[in-house]
Amino acid sequence: MSETDTRTTEETERARRPGRERGRDDGKFGRYGGQYVPEALMPAIEELTDAYERYVLDNEDGFMDEFRERLAEFGGRPTPLQRADRLSERYDTEVFLKREDLLHGGAHKLNNALGQVLLAKYMGKERIIAETGAGQHGTATAMAAAHLDMPCTIYMGERDINRQRPNVFRMKLNGSEVKPVTTGRGTLKEAISETMRDWAATVEDTHYVIGSIVGPHPFPVMVRDFQAVISEEARGQVVEKTGGLPTDVVACAGGGSNTMGAFADFVDDESVALHAVEAGGSTLEVDEEAGVAPNSASLYAGEEGVLHGARTKLLQDSDGQIMESHSVSSGLDYAGVGPELAYLVDEGRVRPVAVDDDAALEGFHRLSSTEGIIPALETAHAFGFLEDHHEELGERVVVNVSGRGDKDLDAAIEETDQRDVANAPDMSMFTGGI
Amino acid sequence: MADTGNSAAIAEAFADGPAYVPYLVVGDPDYESSKAYVEALDRGGADVIELGLPFSEPIAEGSTIQEALVRSLDAGMTPDRFFAFAAELDVEAPLVCMTYYNLIYQYGDSEARSASNASGEAASTGPRPFVERAAAAGIEGLVVPDLPAEEADPLREACDEFGLDLVFIVAPTTRADRLDRLMDRVSGYVYVQARLGTTGARDDVSDQTTESLDRLREYDVPKAVGFGISTGDHAERIVAGGADGIIVGSALVDTVAEGVAEDLSTDEVADRLEALSRELKDGAVRGHRSRTDTVESA
Numbered sequence: 001m002s003e004t005d006t007r008t009t010e011e012t013e014r015a016r017r018p019g020r021e022r023g024r025d026d027g028k029f030g031r032y033g034g035q036y037v038p039e040a041l042m043p044a045i046e047e048l049t050d051a052y053e054r055y056v057l058d059n060e061d062g063f064m065d066e067f068r069e070r071l072a073e074f075g076g077r078p079t080p081l082q083r084a085d086r087l088s089e090r091y092d093t094e095v096f097l098k099r100e101d102l103l104h105g106g107a108h109k110l111n112n113a114l115g116q117v118l119l120a121k122y123m124g125k126e127r128i129i130a131e132t133g134a135g136q137h138g139t140a141t142a143m144a145a146a147h148l149d150m151p152c153t154i155y156m157g158e159r160d161i162n163r164q165r166p167n168v169f170r171m172k173l174n175g176s177e178v179k180p181v182t183t184g185r186g187t188l189k190e191a192i193s194e195t196m197r198d199w200a201a202t203v204e205d206t207h208y209v210i211g212s213i214v215g216p217h218p219f220p221v222m223v224r225d226f227q228a229v230i231s232e233e234a235r236g237q238v239v240e241k242t243g244g245l246p247t248d249v250v251a252c253a254g255g256g257s258n259t260m261g262a263f264a265d266f267v268d269d270e271s272v273a274l275h276a277v278e279a280g281g282s283t284l285e286v287d288e289e290a291g292v293a294p295n296s297a298s299l300y301a302g303e304e305g306v307l308h309g310a311r312t313k314l315l316q317d318s319d320g321q322i323m324e325s326h327s328v329s330s331g332l333d334y335a336g337v338g339p340e341l342a343y344l345v346d347e348g349r350v351r352p353v354a355v356d357d358d359a360a361l362e363g364f365h366r367l368s369s370t371e372g373i374i375p376a377l378e379t380a381h382a383f384g385f386l387e388d389h390h391e392e393l394g395e396r397v398v399v400n401v402s403g404r405g406d407k408d409l410d411a412a413i414e415e416t417d418q419r420d421v422a423n424a425p426d427m428s429m430f431t432g433g434i
Numbered sequence: 435m436a437d438t439g440n441s442a443a444i445a446e447a448f449a450d451g452p453a454y455v456p457y458l459v460v461g462d463p464d465y466e467s468s469k470a471y472v473e474a475l476d477r478g479g480a481d482v483i484e485l486g487l488p489f490s491e492p493i494a495e496g497s498t499i500q501e502a503l504v505r506s507l508d509a510g511m512t513p514d515r516f517f518a519f520a521a522e523l524d525v526e527a528p529l530v531c532m533t534y535y536n537l538i539y540q541y542g543d544s545e546a547r548s549a550s551n552a553s554g555e556a557a558s559t560g561p562r563p564f565v566e567r568a569a570a571a572g573i574e575g576l577v578v579p580d581l582p583a584e585e586a587d588p589l590r591e592a593c594d595e596f597g598l599d600l601v602f603i604v605a606p607t608t609r610a611d612r613l614d615r616l617m618d619r620v621s622g623y624v625y626v627q628a629r630l631g632t633t634g635a636r637d638d639v640s641d642q643t644t645e646s647l648d649r650l651r652e653y654d655v656p657k658a659v660g661f662g663i664s665t666g667d668h669a670e671r672i673v674a675g676g677a678d679g680i681i682v683g684s685a686l687v688d689t690v691a692e693g694v695a696e697d698l699s700t701d702e703v704a705d706r707l708e709a710l711s712r713e714l715k716d717g718a719v720r721g722h723r724s725r726t727d728t729v730e731s732a
Contacts (some may be wrong), residue, residue, distance in 0.1 A: 023474055032490075034585055035584065035585070036535055036580045036581060036585060037493075037580060037582065038482065038493065038579050038580060038603070038605075039579075039582065039602070039603045039605045039608060039612075039616070039627070040603075040605035040606075040607055040627060042582055042605075042607075042608070042612060043605075043607040043609055043612070044607070046612075097601070129626040162651075183500060183504070189491060191494070193491050193493045196493040197493065197494075197496065198491075200494065203607065204607070237554075288702065305536045305540060306534075306535045306536040306539055306541060306580070307443065307491060307536060308491065308493065309493075309580075314536075316536070316540065318539070318540070318698075319512050319513050319537060319540060320489075320513075320536040320537040320538075320539065320540030321489065321537075322490045322491050322492045322536075334442075343515065
């Protein structure tokens with residue numbers, strides 16, 4: 001048997017890890033999931049399901065081998081699991097950081113984007129489209145598309161474009177076209193709708209790289225499988241470093257891709273508590289009249305419904321109209337969440353927690369000043385959780401540092417200036433146009 | 435199903451000659467004008483009228499209809515106002531509601547829902563309350579563009595219970611095995627999507643239309659072609675090509691949008707809608723006649 005054949009067998013085994021069986025057969029997680037899409041997209045989704053099963057699950061043509069190799073060489077995997085000394089001391093527990101911020105591009109998003117763009121190539125597609133909220137998925141997709149020589153169009157809400165200009169430049173630098181979405185409030189959910197419209201017209205030669213574990217089957221399982229490399233590595237690393245499993249795994253949750261990636265291989269370890277930290281925004285109260293939920297806590301506060309191709313938990317009004325969500329971090333600003341997380345929350349396996357904007361900003365400054373890591377504002381929610389809930393946690397905590405905060409500096413300075421954040425430096429000289 | 439749908443009125447609309455099936459967004463740009471516009475469609479020869487109930491995330495619509503949905507939502511449209519609207523309409527043509535599944539799924543007593551949430555039971559009462567209310571408002575059919583056949587059984591059952599038809603969309607990309615699945619569940623008529631993409635008026639008549647009609651020939655259910663039909667000539671060609679009806683949305687919604695942009699009176703817009711309807715209906719009738727002539731001369 002050649003070396004390739006041996007590797008192929010290993011990859012197939014790995015892809016079939018027991019913790020990742022949920023949803024693979026029929027796209028259902030209990031009563032969540034499914035394929036609620038226009039008929040014109042159904043054949044594309046069936047084609048994608050077939051490709052997912054062949055290339056990802058069965059490693060046909062060595063797809064998973066090539067994916068792993070590119071993740072290592074282009075992406076820089078494996079990312080380290082680092083002990084956070086100051087936080088460990090502060091909370092009197094061992095805190096480990098899974099450093100996805102060190103992945104190429106500065107966020108976990110590349111795991112999925114590279115996987116899907118490569119899959120599109122194996123499927124013979126000629127064009128990539130994607131939506132983006134904070135711009136992290138957009139930049140990851142643009143990088144992957146450039147790396148694999150595929151033309152790429154990214155849809156981004158106009159409001160997000162204004163909040164995330166550096167990411168817009170990065171996408172353009174990588175050769176992608178960035179199309180502003182002006183409908184609604186111009187954030188992630190409008191960008192997803194717009195990308196689905198493009199796909200409905202171009203489905204024959206185009207692949208839609210969805211950025212999270214949301215959307216119709218097979219996206220939630222496929223994106224989870226590409227992101228599961230996070231927990232696969234982290235599980236091995238923590239056991240190697242400490243000789244045992246963690247007591248707790250913490251990850252922020254918007255759509256839920258870094259969350260499910262960080263949880264996937266721990267779900268079957270019943271002793272490990274899983275905490276999904278959502279954006280509590282300014283308040284968990286909703287303004288039903290205005291159709292606004294000033295938070296993005298769909299696991300914590302949402303109700304079952306159907307959005308963007310899946311049945312899941314949503315922020316919606318009593319008629320079923322989708323609410324405008326809010327978060328200080330545009331990457332968490334989404335009214336829905338992955339159906340697998342909705343299911344795991346109902347099953348009691350994942351604990352949803354909401355952390356508000358203020359606590360997230362404090363977490364942002366704390367990690368920056370004490371550990372020398374500037375986290376994305378999304379990630380900062382996980383550190384807000386740590387501060388408020390550390391007494392409920394066990395002796396060994398893994399926090400997924402889903403992304404770095406360089407993209408958020410303007411927003412962080414501005415938001416900090418509007419508040420009295422205890423541990424923040426005085427940045428007033430940089431705001432208000434000097 | 436197939437040959438006999440639940441609604442006798444919809445069956446009748448397709449029974450003699452081609453059916454003209456116009457679509458407008460209810461409440462666009464406001465409740466009262468919208469009522470005048472829908473009634474104008476009826477005067478212009480509508481055989482079935484599709485009424486759009488706006489959803490905040492209309493993933494199957496192009497920009498024309500999306501903007502209309504936003505205008506309607508901004509003017510305060512809700513499912514309950516939609517039902518009141520349908521019940522108040524003074525029209526001959528049977529009414530079909532086009533909307534997205536979340537609104538159907540969520541409809542019902544929200545207090546009962548939160549109570550059932552607390553007790554850990556299923557969070558939604560399912561599609562039945564919506565269909566019951568729609569039937570009471572005089573709606574005779576539903577089109578739900580984001581509900582595939584695989585997920586449609588609860589809605590199909592509710593439609594059968596309350597005598598509504600459930601219309602499915604067939605796309606140019608729909609494969610044979612899916613076609614069977616859709617045709618097992620469709621009633622009233624099948625909405626043949628003329629080409630890929632979202633809704634919106636176009637000048638061409640796609641080859642994809644002819645191919646789709648050919649593939650559907652063996653199924654005994656009326657075939658109404660939609661997506662991109664904007665003139666009497668289009669209508670004529672599509673019916674001549676074998677369609678049993680034409681569905682027109684964006685061209686009519688465009689007329690409403692022009693009225694908003696140019697600040698036209700409700701009467702003026704209604705007159706334009708009626709005139710465009712006559713043109714489309716006449717085109718469809720011409721197309722049907724040419725088909726009959728061909729058959730007779732052959």
